[in-house]
Amino acid sequence: RMSSPLPGSRQGHLDAAAAAHSDDLRNGGAAYCESLAVITDDWVRSLFEAAVSEYAPAKSRFALLAVGGFGRSELAPWSDLDLLLVHELKGKKTAPAVEAVASALWYPLWDAGVKLGHAVRTVKEQLTIITADLDSATALLTARFLAGDTDLADEVTTKGRASWDKQSGTFLAALRARVRERQDNAGDVAYRLEPDLKLGHGGLRDVQSLKWAHQSGLSILPEDLVELERCYDVLLGARVALHRATGRPGDILRLEDQDSTAEVGGWNDADDLMADIAAAGRTIAWLVDENWGRSVAIADRLPDRAISSGIVLRNGEIELADGANPVADPTLVLQAAVAAARNDCRIGRSTLDRLHDEVEPWKGTWPVGATAQLVALLLEGHRSIRVLEALDQRELFARLLPEWEPNRSKPQRNAYHRFTVDRHLWEAAANASQLVDRVARPDLLVLGGLFHDLGKGYPGDHTIVGMELVRQVGPKLGLPTADVDTLVAMVEHHLLLPDVAVRRDLTDEATINQVAESLGSVERLDLLHALTEADSLATGPSAWGSWKEDLVNELAARVRHVLGGGNVAEVTWSLFPDASTLMLMAAGEIAMHRKDDVITVVSPDSAGTFSQVAGVLSLHGLDVLTARAHSDEQGMAASEFRIILPEDGIAWRTLKTDLGRALAHQLAIESRLVERAKTYRRRRRTQALQPEPPQVVFHDGASSNATVIEVRAVTKIGILHQITKAIGELGLDIRHATVHTIGIEVVDTFYVRTSAGELVTDKFHRKEIQRAILHAAT
Structure with a gap:
C-alpha cells in the first residue's frame, strides 16, 4: 500500500470507505461495500466523462454500466471492477474511436492498481453473448447505470432481462447444475477449515444464484429471502474483513488469516468469526437446497398416505395430519423426523414452522416413546442428517435436548476434523448405525455416537464434561442406571482404543490387561470398538486408514480374548518380526x-x-x-x-x-x-x-x-x-x-x-x- 495515497488512487478510496464505515463488520459488510461503491462510482464517472469529452466523435453514443459485484454495489476492498462500455457508432472510423475512449477509461484504473473485468460492445453484440453465456447473462441482471447515454443503458438492460426471461428454463437448469458443481468442488462453507466464502456450498454465490433463479420464476418464501439476506451479509462482512486484514484480494479464509480477520472485522476472536461463518453457511446451504428442491414439480399429485395417527406423506413431504396437536403430543416432532428419514424426503415447511411455533423446550424427563423415536431416527443413518439439519434450522433439536445448544455450529479449527461439533456428532451416529450388527445394544451405540463429544461445547476437558452431561441426559431419556453407566463409559473411553492401538505395544501383556480392566466387559468393548470406527470416519480422512483399522481390530481381538476369560499370554504373540x-x-x-x-x-x-x-x-x-x-x-x-x-x-x-x-x-x-x-x-x-x-x-x-x-x-x-x-x-x-x-x-x-x-x-x-x-x- 502507498504510504501517502494520491487523490483518485485506489488506496485513497479504501481509506475513505473505512472512515465512512464502522470497523465493526461482524453484523454485516453491506454498508462498507455500498460506501466503497459510491466512492468508486464517482471516480469511474469522472474518468468516463474525461474520456468521452476528449475522444468520442460528435453524435456518438456511449453508456457505462457497472455489472457483476460492482453492479450489486458489493465492493470488497480488493474486488474486481466489472464494467461494460456500450456504444453506438456508425461509419468506417468506429473502431479507432471506441478504442480511444476505452483506453482513456481503462488505463487510469489499471495504473491505480485496480483489477478490471471489462468489455466494450454494442447492444446487439451484448445481447448475442448473453443468449449463450450464463455468466454474462447473470452479470447483466444486476447491471447498474453509471454514466453516459441513459437511453442506451436502458436498452441494453431491458433487452437483456427480456432475453433472460425468454430462456428462464434453460438458465434455471444451468444455475442448479452450478450449485451442485460448487458443492462438489469447493465443499461446504460451514465445515471447511479454510472456507471459500464465495464459491463454497452455502457461500455468497449460492445466494446470488438463488436470487437470479428467483427472477426467473423460482418460488422463494419471503421469510427465506430475509434470512438469506441476513446470512449473506455475515459472509460479506467476513470477506471485507479478510481483504482489509490481508491487503489483497481473496475469498478463501486461510487459517493463518483468521485471527487478523476477526480483529479487523470486530469479532471477539477467530473462534467467534468461524462460528458465525459456520452458522451462516449452514443456513444458506439449507435454504438453497430447500428452495431448489421445491422447484422440482410433482408430475402426479398423489393422495395423502398416513404414516401414523398424526403424520402424513403429502406430495412428497412429511406433514402433520389434520387434527394433529404438537402441544398435546410433543413426540410428533420426532415422529415427523423419523418419517422424513425413512421416506428420504423433507419435512414440509408449514409443519416445520408449526413445530417451531408450538414445541416448547423439554426441560424434564422426555415424553413416553420419545427416546425410542430418537433412536429410530439415528438408526436411519445418513438419511437422518438432512432431517436433523432441518430441525436445527428451526431451533427444534436444542429444544428437545437443551444440553446440545453450546455445540451448535461450533467450529473445530484443525485439519483433523472436517465438521463442526454438532455435525460431527450426527455423522458419528450415522456411521454407527451401519455397524449395529457388531453389538448387542444398537440403541446405546447410536446414542454413544450422538453424545461422545457432547462436552466440546463447554469449557474444560471435553471428556470429563461430557461424562457429567451424559449423567444428566441419560435419566431425562428414561434410561436405566446400567445403560447410563455404559454411555458414560463410552464417553470416558471413546479415545481409548485408537490411542492405545497407535501408541502402545500390542504384544505387551500390560497393554492388553490395562484396556481389559478399563472396559470390564465384552459388551462395552464391542460398543467402543464400533464407536471408534464411527467416530474416526466422522472426524476426517487423516483419522482413519487401513493401518489404524488393522491395529484397532488387533487390539480389540486381544482384549476380547482376555475379557472372555482367556489367558493374556495366549494373545501377546509378536507381530514383528514375522x-x-x-x-x-x-x-x-x-x-x-x-x-x-x-x-x-x-x-x-x-x-x-x-x-x-x-x-x-x-x-x-x-x-x-x-x-x-x-x-x-x-x-x-x-x-x-x-x-x-x-x-x-x-x-x-x-x-x-x-x-x-x-x-x-x-x-x-x-x-x-x-x-x-x-x-x-x-x-x-x-x-x-x-x-x-x-x-x-x-x-x-x-x-x-x-x-x-x-x-x-x-x-x-x-x-x-x-x-x-x-x-x-x-x-x-x-x-x-x-x-x-x-x-x-x-x-x-x-x-x-x-x-x-x-x-x-x-x-x-x-x-x-x-x-x-x-x-x-x-
Missing part, C-alpha cells in the same frame, strides 16, 4: 526389503541403527506412521517402518543405496538433514491453537518388560532421527516405537531398556533422558 524377517536375521547379513508402505531393515545389532534408518527415510521425505524394532541373542537387529506413500512414489533403488551407506557409517546424515531443512518448505498451519512446548512423559506400568517414554513435539525435518539418536546415546535399546502425526504435532512412543536389558528406574538417568530428548525435539 517368519520372513526371522529368516533374514538368521542369514546374519544386512538386508533391506519393501512391500507397499512397509520398509524392513535387517542388520547386525549396534547402537544407533534405528536412528540411522529413520534419518535416511527423512532425507528422502518419507513420513513414518509406525515403527518396530527387535534384536536377538545372535547379535542381529530388525526394524520395520510403515510410511506414508508419496503421490509420486518412492525411488527405492536410491533409498536402498543410502540405507546401506548409513548402516556402514558412510553417509553424513546430520549435515544432509541440515541442508534439507534449509530448503524445506515449511508446512502451513493446520490447527488454530498453538502447539504446546515439547513434552517427555514416562508411563510407569504401561509395559511389563520395558520403560515407556512418550514424546510430544512439533514435527520437523529429521525429528524421529534426532530423538532416537538421543535415546541411543544414553545407552538405551529401543524395543518398540510408534510414531503418530496429528496436524503439525507428533506423538511418539518408545519402549526402551538399558543395555543390560533392564527397566530405566534411576531418577538421574531419567532426567538426563528427558533433557536429551527435549533438546533433540527443539
